[in-house]
Each structure stands twice: as C-alpha cells, then as structure tokens.
Amino acid sequence: MVTIAARSELVAHAADTIARGSKSFAVASRLFGRRERERVWLLYAWCRACDDLADAQDMGGALGDQSNPHERLATIRQRTALALQGVATGDASFDGFGVVARECGITAADADDVIAGFALDSEDWRPRTEADMMQYCYHVAGAVGVMMALVMGVPRSDEDTLDRACDLGLAFQLANIVRDLWEDDAAGRCYLPIEWLVEADIPPGQHMKPHYRAALVDLVAHACAIGRCHEASARVGAGRLPFRARWAILSATGIYGDIARMVESAGPNAWNARVHTGALSKAGWVARSVVAAMRPPPRDCGETARGRLWTRRQLAERARR
Incomplete structure (x- = not known):
C-alpha cells in the first residue's frame, strides 16, 4: 500500500528539487524563515513536477517525446486531485503539495488556474x-x-x-x-x-x-x-x-x-x-x-x-x- 512520506522527507525531496530545478529561486528561498522556506519548497516541487510532466522533461531540461500530451495532462490533474484529498500519489512532489495546500488553504481552484496553462500547451495553443x-x-x-x-x-x-x-x-x-x-x-x-x-x-x-x-x-x-x-x-x-x-x-x-x-x-x-x-x-x-x-x-x-x-x-x- 502506498503511503504519504513524513513531512520532513517531503521537504527534503522538495529542497533537492529546487536546488536542481532553479538556482535563482533556490538562492532567494534560503532567506525565508524555516516555516515559509519549507512551504515554498513544497510548492515549487509541485510546479516543477507538473511542468516536467507536461513537457516530458526532467528538471526543465530538453523536451522529451511530445506525443500523448492529453494523457500527461490527465496525470497532472489526477495526482493533484488526490494530493488535495490527502491521498498518497506515489510522487513526493504531489504528496508535498497536498501537505502545503492543507497548511496554507490552497484550493483546487488555485491549482486549476495553474494547470490551465499546461492545458493550453497540450492544445498546441x-x-x-x-x-x-x-x-x-x-x-x-x-x-x-x-x-x-x-x-x-x-x-x-x-x-x-x-x-x-x-x-x-x-x-x-x-x-x-x-x-x-x-x-x-x-x-x-x-x-x-x-x-x-x-x-x-x-x-x-x-x-x-x-x-x-x-x-x-x-x-x-x-x-x-x-x-x-x-x-x-x-x-x-x-x-x-x-x-x-x-x-x-x-x-x-x-x-x-x-x-x-x-x-x-x-x-x-x-x-x-x-x-x-x-x-x-x-x-x-x-x-x-x-x-x-x-x-x-x-x-x-x-x-x-x-x-x-x-x-x-x-x-x-x-x-x-
């Protein structure tokens, strides 16, 4: 049975994600107090995971196979919905998003606003x-x-x-x-x-x-x-x-x-x-x-x-x- 990792493990994963995915924002994020810093990392990790799934890439690198964009978009939506419900997704970036969403009152509508951008790309807009x-x-x-x-x-x-x-x-x-x-x-x-x-x-x-x-x-x-x-x-x-x-x-x-x-x-x-x-x-x-x-x-x-x-x-x- 898949379970959600401890918050500390999700934060460690998110810290590694921002360090590899955005050197600019990683530097600035160190200036936050601990609580805000961890939450910023958790949110960033979800954004990075969504972006990588949408473009079939790794940490914003070279684009991968762009076929089946709607399947990748469906995966983003499914994992985000599960995370917001507090259900384990098997992906630490999405599980961490569920944690920070519950802590800060982030809603499904907030997430949908972001996912709508990936939907535009999936339509070759x-x-x-x-x-x-x-x-x-x-x-x-x-x-x-x-x-x-x-x-x-x-x-x-x-x-x-x-x-x-x-x-x-x-x-x-x-x-x-x-x-x-x-x-x-x-x-x-x-x-x-x-x-x-x-x-x-x-x-x-x-x-x-x-x-x-x-x-x-x-x-x-x-x-x-x-x-x-x-x-x-x-x-x-x-x-x-x-x-x-x-x-x-x-x-x-x-x-x-x-x-x-x-x-x-x-x-x-x-x-x-x-x-x-x-x-x-x-x-x-x-x-x-x-x-x-x-x-x-x-x-x-x-x-x-x-x-x-x-x-x-x-x-x-x-x-x-």
Missing part, C-alpha cells in the same frame, strides 16, 4: 494578442505567485497584495518568454503574440531567422517593458511582507529581473547562448535587497507602470470565458 500572452503568463506564473503569497501568510482577503504577487509571476514569465525564444522555437512553440509578429512583418514561425533579428529585438523590448511595470507593482506588495519574506522576494525579483535585462541589453545576440545570472550577481542582489527590505516600501508603482498593468481580475475573467 499560440497567443494571438497581447491579452492572450498575458493570460498564459497568468496561468503558468501569475497564479503561482498568488499561491506563493498564501504560503507566506498573506490572507486571502488581502486582494491587493495577492494582485501584486500575481504581478511578480507575470514579470517572471515574461522574462522566461524572451530568454527562451530559441528553445521554444526548436520545440515548435512561440509565446510572442501573432499580432506583434505580423505588425513587425515577421511571418509567424520565422521569428528566429537571422534576417528578422532586428525586428525581434524591438518586440522583446516591448515585452520587457511590460515586465518592468509588473515588477514595479510587485515591489509594492513585497513591502507588506514580514522582513525575511520581503528580503527573499526582493532578492528573487532582482535576480530574475536581471534575466530580462540581460536579454534586452544583448540585442540580436541574446539567443547565441542561454542567458543566466552568475553566482556573483545573485549574491549582489541578496546584499542590495537586505538594504531595500529595511527601507520604507514604495507606496505606488507609478503612473507609467499602472497604465501598462494587466490585472489579476482581468486575466482571471478572460480565463473563465
């Missing part, structure tokens, strides 16, 4: 408009940001802070999109809106061809500008967290924000090699963020950023249509 792109970002990262906020103790009634947490997820995913254009193209995917490509006279599916690089750089700059606006909003929400959580989130924001900044500054050479932040850069953000965490938080993200924000409410409503 492409964003036609900017709104479509942002809806995808909401599912695969914004909704995760909301769950992370719940894990850090933000009450579900604090809608504005949950909105800011969603904004951070949106910013992170936009950084992923611009960094991974080459890898996604190799897998037959593109998360830049078709309307953007058409307006730039780039035939869909041809955006990585060398003679379209100059036009592509302009589109990437546009995506990065949207990401910066959501990052600014997220910093407002981070200021409302307890000190150690604030320090961790500000560190992660800086580290991950550097990915988008490096892609944008590299121009047409951004995809010659995969962009990543080094250990020294990560340490620098940890040091700067402890100072920022001790200062009064910004009260507002600024008029310019507000005008570019896609709200959690907007994107959730689009998802329900």
